[in-house]
Amino acid sequence: MNFKKQFEEGLLTKNPVTVQLLGMCSVLAITTSLFNGLGMGLSVTIILICSNVLISALRKVIPSQIRIAAYIVIIAGFVTIVDLLLKAYLPDLSESLGVFIPLIVVNCIILGRAEGFASKNGVLASAVDGLCQGIGYTVALVIMCVIRELLGSGTFGGGLLNGGEGIRLLPAQFPAMMMVMPVGGFLTLGFVIAGSQWLMARLDRKNRKNRKGGR
Amino acid sequence: MSQKNSALYILRLALTLLAITAAVAAALAGVNAITAPRIAQANALKTQQAIEAVLPGGGEPLDVFPDETGLVSRVYASDTGYAVEVTPTGFDNTITMMVGVDKSGQVLGIDIISHTETAGLGAVSAAKTTAGEVFRGQFAGCSGEVSVAKDGGSIDAITGATITSRAICSGVNAALACVAGLN
Numbered sequence: 001m002n003f004k005k006q007f008e009e010g011l012l013t014k015n016p017v018t019v020q021l022l023g024m025c026s027v028l029a030i031t032t033s034l035f036n037g038l039g040m041g042l043s044v045t046i047i048l049i050c051s052n053v054l055i056s057a058l059r060k061v062i063p064s065q066i067r068i069a070a071y072i073v074i075i076a077g078f079v080t081i082v083d084l085l086l087k088a089y090l091p092d093l094s095e096s097l098g099v100f101i102p103l104i105v106v107n108c109i110i111l112g113r114a115e116g117f118a119s120k121n122g123v124l125a126s127a128v129d130g131l132c133q134g135i136g137y138t139v140a141l142v143i144m145c146v147i148r149e150l151l152g153s154g155t156f157g158g159g160l161l162n163g164g165e166g167i168r169l170l171p172a173q174f175p176a177m178m179m180v181m182p183v184g185g186f187l188t189l190g191f192v193i194a195g196s197q198w199l200m201a202r203l204d205r206k207n208r209k210n211r212k213g214g215r
Numbered sequence: 216m217s218q219k220n221s222a223l224y225i226l227r228l229a230l231t232l233l234a235i236t237a238a239v240a241a242a243l244a245g246v247n248a249i250t251a252p253r254i255a256q257a258n259a260l261k262t263q264q265a266i267e268a269v270l271p272g273g274g275e276p277l278d279v280f281p282d283e284t285g286l287v288s289r290v291y292a293s294d295t296g297y298a299v300e301v302t303p304t305g306f307d308n309t310i311t312m313m314v315g316v317d318k319s320g321q322v323l324g325i326d327i328i329s330h331t332e333t334a335g336l337g338a339v340s341a342a343k344t345t346a347g348e349v350f351r352g353q354f355a356g357c358s359g360e361v362s363v364a365k366d367g368g369s370i371d372a373i374t375g376a377t378i379t380s381r382a383i384c385s386g387v388n389a390a391l392a393c394v395a396g397l398n
Contacts, residue, residue: 029333032336061231062231062235063227063228063231065228066228066231066232069232070231070232070235073232073235073236073239074235074239076239077239077240077242077243080243080246081242081243081246084246084247084250084254085246085250087250087254087257088249088250088253088254088257089250089253091257091261165344165345177374177375180336180375181336181375
């Protein structure tokens with residue numbers, strides 16, 4: 001197990017959003033204000049850690065022919081339990097996250113990590129993987145939220161700061177509504193992926209240079 | 216391996232999946248049994264708060280009420296007016312909302328109890344922000360029939376959420392029609 005490598009992979013080199021392109025529906029749909037990004041990111045991270053741990057613990061019990069069906073049942077059951085518990089004990093939080101929780105069941109990051117990592121690795125490594133991938137997902141969402149909210153609504157921190165209004169950075173007549181509509185989601189996603197590719201290429205070049213210099 | 220194709224092996228697969236499904240179902244049933252009363256309580260509280268938000272002083276539920284639109288689910292009456300719970304269909308699913316109407320058929324106010332509209336667009340209608348309050352405030356004082364400006368009415372729709380705005384108008388209209396039938 002290598003925590004630093006897993007963290008790097010989750011954040012950049014194998015980022016679930018910009019590299020693995022998983023969970024696109026939620027990424028495009030909800031990244032319109034900062035609160036949405038943080039809320040969805042946090043919910044996914046928690047569920048991802050839990051489902052990774054459970055699936056990793058059961059990896060030797062589940063026969064490979066029926067593994068996908070078994071994972072789906074476990075994940076869906078898990079999400080429903082969290083949903084019910086939130087509704088019963090934290091109704092306020094449930095109300096603000098209400099729209100995201102059912103979306104998590106169909107979020108392919110959870111199934112993707114179950115299949116790609118948890119089913120082949122130990123419990124602890126899977127928990128760390130869930131955490132790192134969750135952080136990578138959250139960071140990607142937050143970046144998209146900040147861009148789309150600024151260009152689309154002209155604010156920062158919507159749903160969270162300034163009593164839910166967000167802090168106004170652009171006068172109300174400038175922002176383009178298009179940016180909070182689906183088309184803005186696709187555009188922003190493209191630029192964010194390009195940006196992460198540029199960053200990776202740059203780091204790669206730097207690493208190679210360093211290695212050469214060392215010799 | 217010939218064993219992989221044997222009937223016994225297939226049976227084992229089916230039984231394993233059955234066991235996993237049964238375990239998850241049992242866990243869900245257990246959690247549901249514990250949480251169901253609390254969720255019902257929380258929902259009842261929310262409905263109560265919505266009634267008081269649109270009809271000062273609250274009201275008592277009516278057993279019989281006219282409902283030609285099929286959207287009215289409950290009506291609460293007081294000396295001054297009615298709180299009508301309506302469930303129009305929004306962009307995604309039903310919107311549950313409370314409409315307060317006074318005896319003369321004027322809207323006192325509206326409150327959205329639950330919805331699954333798109334975050335940042337249709338969800339603005341229910342948000343506790345200035346934009347949400349401005350949108351909901353437009354309905355106060357309306358009577359007869361309301362519609363969004365695009366359809367020739369007086370309600371400014373939420374930008375990018377005309378369908379949600381229309382749905383809320385249809386809910387208000389159903390409540391107004393229901394109260395007209397009661398008077």
